[in-house]
Amino acid sequence: MLDRVFNPEGKSLPPMRGFKYSSWSPLGCDANGRCLLAALTMDNRLTIHANLNRLQWVQLVDLTEIYGERLYEASYRLTKADTPRGELEDFSEFQRRHSMQTPVRMEWSGICTTQQVKHNNECRDVGSVLLAVLFENSNIAVWQFQLPFLGKESITSCNTIESGISSPSVLSWWEYEHNNRKMSGLIVGSAFGPVKILPVNLKAVKGYFTLRQPVVLWQEMDQLPVHSIKCIPLYHPYQKCSCSLVVAARGSYVFWCLLLISKAGLNVHNSHVTGLHSLPIVSMTADKQNGTVYTCSNDGKVRQLIPIFTDVALKFEHQLIKLSEVFGSVRTHGIAVSPCGAYLAVITTEGMTNGLHPVNKNYQVQFVTLKTFEEAAAQLLESSVQNLFRQVDLTDLVRWKILKDKHIPQFLQEALDKKIESCGSTYFWRFKLFLLRILYQSMQKAPSEVMWKPSHEDAKILISDSPGMGSTEDDQEEGTSKQAGKQSLCDTGKGMDIDDTADDSLPQSSDIGGREPMEEKLLEIQAQIEAVEMHLTREHMKRVLGEVYLHTWITENTSIPTRGVCDFLMSDDGYDDRTARVLIGHILKKMNKQTFPEHCSLCKEILPFTDRKQAVCSNGHIWLRCFLTYQSCQSLVYRRCLLHDSIARHPTPEDPEWIRRLLQGPCTFCDSPVF
Numbered sequence: 001m002l003d004r005v006f007n008p009e010g011k012s013l014p015p016m017r018g019f020k021y022s023s024w025s026p027l028g029c030d031a032n033g034r035c036l037l038a039a040l041t042m043d044n045r046l047t048i049h050a051n052l053n054r055l056q057w058v059q060l061v062d063l064t065e066i067y068g069e070r071l072y073e074a075s076y077r078l079t080k081a082d083t084p085r086g087e088l089e090d091f092s093e094f095q096r097r098h099s100m101q102t103p104v105r106m107e108w109s110g111i112c113t114t115q116q117v118k119h120n121n122e123c124r125d126v127g128s129v130l131l132a133v134l135f136e137n138s139n140i141a142v143w144q145f146q147l148p149f150l151g152k153e154s155i156t157s158c159n160t161i162e163s164g165i166s167s168p169s170v171l172s173w174w175e176y177e178h179n180n181r182k183m184s185g186l187i188v189g190s191a192f193g194p195v196k197i198l199p200v201n202l203k204a205v206k207g208y209f210t211l212r213q214p215v216v217l218w219q220e221m222d223q224l225p226v227h228s229i230k231c232i233p234l235y236h237p238y239q240k241c242s243c244s245l246v247v248a249a250r251g252s253y254v255f256w257c258l259l260l261i262s263k264a265g266l267n268v269h270n271s272h273v274t275g276l277h278s279l280p281i282v283s284m285t286a287d288k289q290n291g292t293v294y295t296c297s298n299d300g301k302v303r304q305l306i307p308i309f310t311d312v313a314l315k316f317e318h319q320l321i322k323l324s325e326v327f328g329s330v331r332t333h334g335i336a337v338s339p340c341g342a343y344l345a346v347i348t349t350e351g352m353t354n355g356l357h358p359v360n361k362n363y364q365v366q367f368v369t370l371k372t373f374e375e376a377a378a379q380l381l382e383s384s385v386q387n388l389f390r391q392v393d394l395t396d397l398v399r400w401k402i403l404k405d406k407h408i409p410q411f412l413q414e415a416l417d418k419k420i421e422s423c424g425s426t427y428f429w430r431f432k433l434f435l436l437r438i439l440y441q442s443m444q445k446a447p448s449e450v451m452w453k454p455s456h457e458d459a460k461i462l463i464s465d466s467p468g469m470g471s472t473e474d475d476q477e478e479g480t481s482k483q484a485g486k487q488s489l490c491d492t493g494k495g496m497d498i499d500d501t502a503d504d505s506l507p508q509s510s511d512i513g514g515r516e517p518m519e520e521k522l523l524e525i526q527a528q529i530e531a532v533e534m535h536l537t538r539e540h541m542k543r544v545l546g547e548v549y550l551h552t553w554i555t556e557n558t559s560i561p562t563r564g565v566c567d568f569l570m571s572d573d574g575y576d577d578r579t580a581r582v583l584i585g586h587i588l589k590k591m592n593k594q595t596f597p598e599h600c601s602l603c604k605e606i607l608p609f610t611d612r613k614q615a616v617c618s619n620g621h622i623w624l625r626c627f628l629t630y631q632s633c634q635s636l637v638y639r640r641c642l643l644h645d646s647i648a649r650h651p652t653p654e655d656p657e658w659i660r661r662l663l664q665g666p667c668t669f670c671d672s673p674v675f
Contacts, residue, residue: 028127030052038106109131112130138162139160172231184208184210193223196219228283229247241262252280253276257270258314301321326366342393386427406442429532443521544565
C-alpha cells in the first residue's frame with residue numbers, strides 16, 4: 001500500500017526520481033532518422049522519448065498508461081477464457097495486478113518491413129520496429145510501432161506472451177539470418193538461473209520467421225542470476241554459414257551458447273567461461289562488428305573475451321584490462337562499447353585510498369580507445385555502411401590524430417585517392433572533405449578568447465558587405481533568412497564545422513616571413529575544400545534533376561528551380577560530364593523553353609540562380625538556398641544539419657511525395673541528419 005505508483009495520493013514517501021533502465025532503438029526510428037530512447041523510471045513508468053530538435057528531448061508516449069488502460073478494458077485478464085478474479089481490496093489480487101504492470105526490462109528489435117496496401121491497391125513497404133517489455137509476472141508485451149515513430153498514433157499493435165519463467169530478470173532479442181530468411185525470438189533469463197528463447201509470431205512482417213517452440217539454452221536452477229544477455233550475429237568459417245552467439249552474465253561467469261541452423265535442424269552448443277572475475281559481473285557489452293565481449297566487475301577490472309571458432313563450436317581467449325593503470329584506483333559500475341568498436345565507455349567512482357573508502361562518490365564516464373588510428377582509417381575505407389554519421393566514433397579517432405599531427409598521413413591519402421578513382425562513390429568524397437576540414441582546423445591559430453563566452457559587442461555588418469559573403473551558409477543562425485551576422489569564429493572549434501572561407505580566420509603573426517607560408521598553405525587547403533564541395537554539389541544536383549525528370553510532365557511548374565540548376569551545372573567550361581549533359585538535354589526538351597523562375601516574396605522580383613548557397617534579387621534581398629532541393633528558403637524558420645554544414649527548408653503541404661522524400665535526406669557534405 002506504500003507503493004508510490006499505485007498510491008501517489010498517499011504521499012507516505014517522497015516521489016522516486018531516476019531511472020532503472022534505458023534502451024536505445026536502432027538508427028532510423030524517429031522523424032529525423034535517429035534513435036528513440038525507452039526509459040524505465042524508478043517509479044516503474046515506461047516512456048519513449050525522441051530528440052526532435054537539437055538538444056531537446058520530448059516524451060512521445062507513456063506506455064505504462066496505455067498498457068494499464070488495455071488491462072482495465074480486459075478486466076485484467078490476458079485471454080477471454082480466463083476466469084474473473086477478485087476485487088482490488090483482495091491483497092493477492094492487488095499483488096497480481098501490480099506484477100502485471102511492473103516492467104523489469106525492455107529491448108528494441110531491429111527494423112523490419114511490413115507491407116501496407118494503399119487506396120489504389122498498390123503495396124508499399126513500411127518500416128516498423130518492435131519493443132519487448134518484460135514484466136514481473138513473467139509476461140512479455142510486444143509493441144509494434146510504425147516508422148517514423150511520432151507518438152500514440154504510430155502504435156500498430158500490442159501482443160502479450162506468457163514466458164513461463166519464474167522471477168525473470170533480463171531480456172534480449174534473438175535475430176538470426178539464414179539463407180536470406182530472418183528469424184526472431186526473445187531470450188529471457190531468470191534470477192534463478194535458467195535461460196531460454198521464446199518464439200515471437202510477427203504478423204504481416206515481410207520475410208520474418210520464428211521458432212516453432214521454445215528452446216531451452218540453460219535449465220539448471222543453480223541460483224546464479226542472469227544479469228545481462230547479448231546476442232551477436234557471426235559467420236562460421238568452418239561451417240561456411242551464419243550463426244548466432246548468445247552470451248549471458250551469470251554471477252562471476254559468462255554463459256555462452258552457439259546457435260547454428262543446419263539441415264538437421266537447430267544445433268545448440270553451450271558452456272561457461274570461468275576464472276574471469278573474483279566478484280560478480282556488474283556489466284557486459286559486446287562489439288557486434290567482430291564479436292568481442294567485454295565484462296567488468298566492481299573492483300575496476302575489465303575482461304576482453306575474443307571468440308575463436310573450432311571445428312565443432314568455439315572457445316574464448318580473454319585478457320585483462322586493468323583500469324587502475326589508466327585511471328588509478330577506481331570502482332566500475334557499467335561499461336558500453338561504441339557502435340563501431342572504437343571506444344569503451346566506463347562508469348567509475350573513486351576506489352579505496354590507503355585502505356579507506358572515499359567519503360563522497362563522484363561518478364565519471366571514462367573513455368578507453370580500443371582501436372588504433374590505422375585500424376579506424378582502414379575500417380572507414382572498407383566500410384559497407386558508407387555513412388560518416390553512422391561511424392562517428394571511427395571518424396573521431398581519425399580527427400584526433402590529424403589535429404595532433406597537423407597533417408594527413410600519406411598512406412591514408414593514397415588509399416583514399418585510389419578508392420575515388422576506382423569507384424567514385426560520393427562517400428569517399430565526403431570522407432576526403434572531412435579530412436581536409438580537420439586539417440584546415442588543425443593549422444589554424446588557437447583563439448585567444450574563450451570560444452563559448454558570449455560577446456558583448458553589438459557591432460553588426462550587412463551580409464552583402466561582409467568579406468565572408470561566400471560562407472553565409474555556415475554563419476547564419478536558425479531563425480531568420482534575411483539577417484545580419486556578427487563576425488566571430490565561434491564555430492571553428494567543432495570537429496567538422498569549418499567555415500567555407502579562410503579569410504577571417506587566418507593565423508595572425510608579427511613575423512610576416514613566417515606568416516606567408518602558413519597563409520598559402522591554408523589557402524591551398526581551402527581551395528581543395530571548395531573543389532570537393534563543388535563536386536558533391538554537382539553530384540547532388542544531378543540526383544535532383546533526375547527526380548525532376550522522372551516525376552514531372554511536359555512544361556510542369558515544379559517549385560524546384562530546374563532551369564537555374566541546369567544553367568549552373570553547364571556554366572563551368574571545365575566541367576564535362578556526359579551523364580549530366582544528356583540528362584539536362586532531356587529536361588530542357590521536356591520544359592519546352594519554359595523557365596519557371598523563383599520570385600522574391602518581398603518585392604516579387606526574379607531570384608536568379610547564380611549561387612548554390614543563396615539567392616539575391618535585384619533589390620538586394622538575400623535568401624538562403626535549401627541544399628537538398630536548391631529552392632530558396634523564403635520563410636522565417638528552416639532546418640540545419642547536425643554539424644551546421646548546410647540549411648534546408650521545411651516540407652509544405654503542397655509538396656509532392658518525391659520532394660518530401662528529397663527533404664528527408666541527410667547532409668550531402670557530412671551525412672548528418674537535418675533539424
